[in-house]
Amino acid sequence: MTLAAMAATALVSLSAGSALAEQTEIRFGWWGNEARAANTLKVIEMFEEKYPDITVKAEYSGYNGYQTRLSTQFAGGAEPDISQVLLAWLPLFSKDGDGFYDINEVSDTIDLSQFLQSTLDQVTINGRLQGVPVGSTGFLFVWNKVPWEEAGLDYPETWDDLFEDAGLMRERLGEDYYPIDPTIQGSILISLSWAMQKYNVNFVDPDKPEIAMTEEQIADWLSFFKRLEDEHVMVSIKDRIALGGAEKPTTEMSEWVEGKWGGIYSQDATLTSRGDTLPDGLDQLDVGPYVMIPGAETTGMMSRTGFVYSISKNSEHPEAAAKFINYLTTDPDVARVIGVSRAIPASKAQWDVLVSENLIPPIQVEGTDQITELTEAGLVPKFSLYFEHPLMYRLLYDTFEQLSFGKITPEQGAESLMKKGNRILSKL
Numbered sequence: 001m002t003l004a005a006m007a008a009t010a011l012v013s014l015s016a017g018s019a020l021a022e023q024t025e026i027r028f029g030w031w032g033n034e035a036r037a038a039n040t041l042k043v044i045e046m047f048e049e050k051y052p053d054i055t056v057k058a059e060y061s062g063y064n065g066y067q068t069r070l071s072t073q074f075a076g077g078a079e080p081d082i083s084q085v086l087l088a089w090l091p092l093f094s095k096d097g098d099g100f101y102d103i104n105e106v107s108d109t110i111d112l113s114q115f116l117q118s119t120l121d122q123v124t125i126n127g128r129l130q131g132v133p134v135g136s137t138g139f140l141f142v143w144n145k146v147p148w149e150e151a152g153l154d155y156p157e158t159w160d161d162l163f164e165d166a167g168l169m170r171e172r173l174g175e176d177y178y179p180i181d182p183t184i185q186g187s188i189l190i191s192l193s194w195a196m197q198k199y200n201v202n203f204v205d206p207d208k209p210e211i212a213m214t215e216e217q218i219a220d221w222l223s224f225f226k227r228l229e230d231e232h233v234m235v236s237i238k239d240r241i242a243l244g245g246a247e248k249p250t251t252e253m254s255e256w257v258e259g260k261w262g263g264i265y266s267q268d269a270t271l272t273s274r275g276d277t278l279p280d281g282l283d284q285l286d287v288g289p290y291v292m293i294p295g296a297e298t299t300g301m302m303s304r305t306g307f308v309y310s311i312s313k314n315s316e317h318p319e320a321a322a323k324f325i326n327y328l329t330t331d332p333d334v335a336r337v338i339g340v341s342r343a344i345p346a347s348k349a350q351w352d353v354l355v356s357e358n359l360i361p362p363i364q365v366e367g368t369d370q371i372t373e374l375t376e377a378g379l380v381p382k383f384s385l386y387f388e389h390p391l392m393y394r395l396l397y398d399t400f401e402q403l404s405f406g407k408i409t410p411e412q413g414a415e416s417l418m419k420k421g422n423r424i425l426s427k428l
Contacts, residue, residue: 030084097125101311106322114347131308135343137269138303138371146259155288186265195221196300204384209425222410237404268367
């Protein structure tokens with residue numbers, strides 16, 4: 001072998017060794033069904049083709065047991081570089097904001113300008129950005145056209161309209177007709193929306209773990225909930241239980257399919273499923289105006305990201321992890337593969353692709369645009385990360401169920417929510 005050939009061989013060997021030395025592996029943990037796993041694995045392949053120096057090791061499972069496994073990994077300092085984390089879990093893993101890598105530190109890699117500031121604020125603790133929002137969702141008034149047209153009624157714009165429509169619908173169509181069916185969660189959130197519009201204060205303080213409403217304001221909220229049930233505006237929790245279950249999906253109820261229930265308080269992320277059992281599908285549904293107290297300074301709508309991609313504070317490769325998260329959440333090609341299987345994309349670039357290429361139904365575009373417009377107008381409030389904590393939700397569910405059955409008064413319910421709520425929050 002000539003000296004030149006030997007030198008060339010040495011250079012090739014050095015180059016190969018350098019390439020191997022620079023190869024980075026990151027671990028990505030998430031939950032999901034088989035369809036979500038398949039499209040996520042496809043996206044990982046696409047990323048590795050675009051960035052051949054980074055390998056992504058997939059660690060996925062079903063939802064059941066995921067949090068327990070992740071908690072065990074965190075306890076041992078063996079968590080993935082990137083974890084899919086529910087918004088409600090952030091205080092569990094990062095109470096003071098130091099449980100995850102601060103995404104602000106890699107803002108030159110992750111295009112945070114793609115996300116609404118209000119959405120980023122939701123996942124910020126003590127100034128530290130805990131993760132990148134994957135999707136965003138909010139609640140809307142979605143109406144089933146049939147009973148409204150049969151009763152000759154326009155969709156309500158104010159609460160007074162809604163109460164008047166309830167009486168007219170019942171008078172013109174029958175005792176078993178209701179303007180809206182909300183489920184327990186919807187019952188809580190619809191009545192809370194009204195209370196927040198009236199008092200411009202949230203039940204749980206968005207910035208600290210304590211009840212923000214006064215006991216009198218809570219009692220007024222609970223009284224309004226009872227009025228909605230008693231005046232036939234919404235299907236009561238008591239009646240829902242008698243019909244097969246308080247949390248049974250509206251779409252599985254025969255009254256919804258037959259057009260006897262005029263609407264639902266629905267998240268835009270699940271809006272398209274509301275037409276699955278209707279004779280005319282989505283063509284039978286309309287997104288109505290958000291029902292308001294005239295002049296209110298907030299809608300009281302709960303709008304939040306469902307989950308985030310967080311970087312481990314122990315990751316040895318935060319830049320590589322950030323590069324992958326940016327690809328997952330902002331790349332247009334990823335949006336074409338994943339669509340809305342991980343909720344409505346939180347980033348503008350991915351949302352724009354779905355809209356411009358007609359990859360989502362027009363009614364979902366209309367619903368999400370309404371939420372975005374209300375958010376940009378400053379009418380969508382911030383909710384506490386603790387509001388959806390399992391212990392808080394159990395307290396709310398039990399209280400509202402007892403109210404529906406007449407076992408307690410609104411005043412008794414308010415006293416319980418105030419005392420027990422603060423006790424729970426003080427321990428979180």
